Amino acid sequence: MSDQPAGQPSGAPQMSGVQAETGDTTSSGELVPAGRRPSTPRPYGGYFDHVADALARAYPELSAAVERTVVDRGELTLHVRREQLRDVAQQLRDDAELRFELLSSVSGVHYPMDTDAQLHVVYELTSMTHNRRVRLEVSAPDADPHMPSVVSVWPTADFQEREIWDLFGVVFDGHPALTRIMMPDDWPGHPQRKDYPLGGIPVEYKGASVPPPEERRQYA
């Protein structure tokens, strides 16, 4: 039995996941955590090669600092070791050929299945001079959730690092005042981590009871 609706040509490309590397649409197979993608081989395409070359010239120890370089969906991600993050960040901001002067966004992601690298912090950089974007991704294990702060490079990271400390428990060393920003000061735990429950109570409606979202049937 096909659950394909009538009228859909049978040879038409499916867009609901078959284009993924695994070809898996049932999601019953192994899922590739987004944080563990293999390096993309050169050439990266577009301005990405130029950025990688310029960064390598500006920062000779780059090959030791970058774990993987991933190009996916037209976006370049440099997976940087946390020890070298601040040096790489400084070069990305200051080098004339790079000039990523604006740190657009800092976001945390918790991957409990990523052994020894459960906590990821994602930096979206924008170069207004050259009109380019690059993403830095840095990871730290749950057991040692420390990461260097980039507030000294981009002051705009201040609130965003506080948010990630608050919601994920990442400690940004060198941050001028790392305190909670979203939750109350005495809040226990870090709510956006995957091991932190969403909470909620069952809701009754016309005699039936709808469980909280966490306890509903899971599909993926």
Next chain:
Amino acid sequence: MPDTTTTADPYAGTASAADDRIYTVSGGDWDDVISDVHEHNAERVVVNMGPQHPSTHGVLRLVLELEGETVTQARVVVGYLHTGIEKNCEYRSFTQAVTFLTRADYLSPFFTETAYAMAVEKLLGITEQVPVRAQVIRVMMMELNRISSHLVWLATGGMEVGALSAMLYGFRERETILDIFEMITGLRMNHAYVRPGGVIQDLPPGAVEKIREFLAIMPKKVDEYHNLLTGQPIWLKRLQGVGYLDLTGAVALGASGPIMRAAGYPWDIRKTQPYLGYETYDFDVPTQPDGDCFARYLVRLDEMRESLKIIEQCLDRLRPGPVMVEDKKIAWPAQLALGGDGMGNSLDHIRHIMATSMEALIHHFKLVTEGFHVPPGQVYVPVESPRGELGAHVVSDGGTKPYRVHLREPSFVNLQAVAAVCEGGLIADVIAAVASLDPVMGGCDR
């Protein structure tokens, strides 16, 4: 002195030295407070402003350290409106998440919806397949929303510095835009209209005419605001030279949007990194060189005119066609129609799935309860919202629910500039300076 008390304050903490005095002021005569302060020779006064204060745009809290009337330190405390929108998205399907995200920045919901929808489309690899009509409608709704958001800024910001007419005018015109939104989406706010794959329903009959009516009256209204405020001496005195932030400061603090453009730099993502075909629309990016509150006011008024130009071009480009991707594995199965009790599934669609096609019923059920699978990966999609760069960082693990949704909220990032625009100025200018940043706490705290 009935209005100033020096009794123990349960929220004051225990760290204060014995000679620190706490004044709880709730109404009364300010002179009484001042004379009491002088009596105790307090040179330095820390004032807590908010989170419930009429001129803090919702629940923003400012802690101001004063010497006389001069602000020596300004600290901003946010988080009073944190509702866990990002966390909640991880427990809902990719389509359901829109319903949460539209509630983040409640004054410009179409921008959050569009940024998120474009991010999901990028993850799915269907960016190219979103129908042209849906893209044009998205642009049109966003530009209408930009005007309505700027109008609320004009209304509330004007009211806060004492221009009550600006408040009346701003909310009056915003109402006409909200009527358009209500006609098209069914709701004045929290629309959840832009969905991954397109928009949830086509424009109803009469919508284009209604927008054309609005386009006919709005330019005159912008002239009215200029006539009312731009040369007005009190308005100039409250805004000119107040809340100064230069380009270096704006870039370092990440303050994008009108704040950066009012510092002279024409950075607008619609022009520099166009999306949804913005490169094909004819419009300018207004800038001002001065970097003060007045420059931000002028930039926002000019942006309203530019948005009107874009909306007009959108109306000319609307051609009949679908508003959702062809792929029935992604497009929402229900066909909405207006019934006797409001908007809902069309009876034809219900008849089809309940009476004639078992496959259609299964398909409908699976897509609505389970949702569609999104290939694993992460994307960041920025759009130019009325407040600056609004980005959606969406991570998928291959399932039917987002693994992580993060909003780069311009309100949140821009509020870091409060110290820069307030310190060294007078306490009265704090109101104008914070208002000129145009923070929306729903977006800031998410």
